[in-house]
Amino acid sequence: MKYSSTRNETEPVDLATALRQGLAPDGGLYVPEALPAFGPHDLNAVTGLPATAKRLLAPFFAGSPLEDDLAEICAEALELPLPIVDFEPGRSWMLELFHGPTAAFKDFAARFLAACMGRLRSPADPVQTVIVATSGDTGGAVAAAFHRRPGFRVVILYPQGRVSARQAHQLGAFGDNIHTFKVEGNFDDCQRLAKQALNDRELNERLQLTSANSISIGRLLPQISYYANASLQLWRELSRPVDVIVPTGNLGNALACILAREMGLPIGEVVLATNANRTLPDYFSGEDYRGRPGLATLANAMDVGDPSNFERLAWFFRDRDLRTADIHSHSIDDEAIRETIRRVDAEQRMALCPHTACAVEVLRQRRAAGITTPHLIAATAHPAKFDEVVEPLLGRSITPPPALAELLGRPSHAEPLSAEFGDLRQAMGNVSGNG
Numbered sequence: 001m002k003y004s005s006t007r008n009e010t011e012p013v014d015l016a017t018a019l020r021q022g023l024a025p026d027g028g029l030y031v032p033e034a035l036p037a038f039g040p041h042d043l044n045a046v047t048g049l050p051a052t053a054k055r056l057l058a059p060f061f062a063g064s065p066l067e068d069d070l071a072e073i074c075a076e077a078l079e080l081p082l083p084i085v086d087f088e089p090g091r092s093w094m095l096e097l098f099h100g101p102t103a104a105f106k107d108f109a110a111r112f113l114a115a116c117m118g119r120l121r122s123p124a125d126p127v128q129t130v131i132v133a134t135s136g137d138t139g140g141a142v143a144a145a146f147h148r149r150p151g152f153r154v155v156i157l158y159p160q161g162r163v164s165a166r167q168a169h170q171l172g173a174f175g176d177n178i179h180t181f182k183v184e185g186n187f188d189d190c191q192r193l194a195k196q197a198l199n200d201r202e203l204n205e206r207l208q209l210t211s212a213n214s215i216s217i218g219r220l221l222p223q224i225s226y227y228a229n230a231s232l233q234l235w236r237e238l239s240r241p242v243d244v245i246v247p248t249g250n251l252g253n254a255l256a257c258i259l260a261r262e263m264g265l266p267i268g269e270v271v272l273a274t275n276a277n278r279t280l281p282d283y284f285s286g287e288d289y290r291g292r293p294g295l296a297t298l299a300n301a302m303d304v305g306d307p308s309n310f311e312r313l314a315w316f317f318r319d320r321d322l323r324t325a326d327i328h329s330h331s332i333d334d335e336a337i338r339e340t341i342r343r344v345d346a347e348q349r350m351a352l353c354p355h356t357a358c359a360v361e362v363l364r365q366r367r368a369a370g371i372t373t374p375h376l377i378a379a380t381a382h383p384a385k386f387d388e389v390v391e392p393l394l395g396r397s398i399t400p401p402p403a404l405a406e407l408l409g410r411p412s413h414a415e416p417l418s419a420e421f422g423d424l425r426q427a428m429g430n431v432s433g434n435g
Contacts, residue, residue: 005028065120082229107141123151127208136163138214163301169412273362284329340352
């Protein structure tokens with residue numbers, strides 16, 4: 001399998017190169033030359049996430065130096081709890097993606113990417129720098145996956161004051177080879193800085209830069225597997241596809257769900273639940289795509305005004321009308337998030353993070369519109385990461401899971417940084433001597 005840039009299909013590279021580079025040299029995102037096809041019955045004998053991932057991802061790894069390591073990579077990275085919980089009995093379910101070491105769905109993909117990258121380097125290779133912009137959860141997952149991993153350092157950029165207090169503490173709590181910067185700006189500023197660094201030839205060569213954002217193909221591929229695994233479990237029970245609602249900001253997690261469906265897995269409509277950032281809902285309602293500054297909301301990990309993976313999504317549907325592809329998008333404002341968190345806890349004694357609440361409110365709206373199909377909701381983060389939002393609404397405390405509690409007990413530090421690329425360049429020079 002070869003991979004090309006969304007902006008230039010004439011210079012394909014192998015998977016190892018795509019993983020190492022993160023972003024294509026022309027600024028495009030790497031995409032596979034083809035999507036393999038699977039039907040539900042092709043996976044009858046496959047159960048569990050690692051085995052499902054190995055089967056589905058094998059074509060993407062064909063011919064790669066990692067091909068023979070794929071089973072080991074899947075077992076190492078993806079052996080995490082992945083419960084499917086009743087929400088509306090027999091009608092809708094929650095796919096709980098927050099049982100990893102940093103209590104967010106990003107753990108699956110970050111661990112997978114780190115497992116791949118670790119196997120691609122030799123002891124004699126120079127230290128590689130992983131730069132990651134985060135709206136809250138990505139940075140922690142990448143830090144956990146690469147923490148103390150030989151041959152790597154991580155540079156995290158997060159928007160100061162625009163992540164929850166617990167997210168901020170988590171981002172600065174690793175130390176060692178993890179370097180954290182709080183940027184005076186929004187997530188889009190952080191994302192811009194990361195892309196500028198990746199496109200800076202001298203900085204790239206000196207620090208051996210790569211990305212761990214959802215622009216990395218190594219993040220996208222493993223996320224396909226948990227939608228496949230969940231939809232197959234429900235298919236065996238229902239004998240019909242399920243519609244999937246995905247809370248989304250930068251569009252990577254939702255794109256993985258769409259690709260799982262395009263590969264033939266039993267998924268019906270894919271519904272993108274956003275917060276007040278309306279870039280995607282406006283596009284799918286018929287407007288031209290228009291990136292814009294991100295707005296600060298209660299669902300801060302989705303505060304993205306110009307989602308990077310839209311370029312990938314448009315590429316996959318370049319020969320079709322994306323607006324007729326059974327993809328929908330709905331915007332949920334902060335007051336609806338608050339009301340949903342209160343209502344679901346009162347009715348079901350179930351605490352939701354603000355992002356999952358967006359998806360639950362979209363389900364309520366779809367039911368009110370008469371849509372009766374079975375639904376799967378991607379529950380993307382543990383509510384304890386957003387205690388400042390959730391606990392006052394519920395009138396009770398939410399106990400952090402053990403791994404998160406351990407991180408919250410550590411000291412935490414992040415360096416302040418302006419949103420100017422020159423300042424980032426200087427700051428990265430200061431950390432270049434540290435492994």
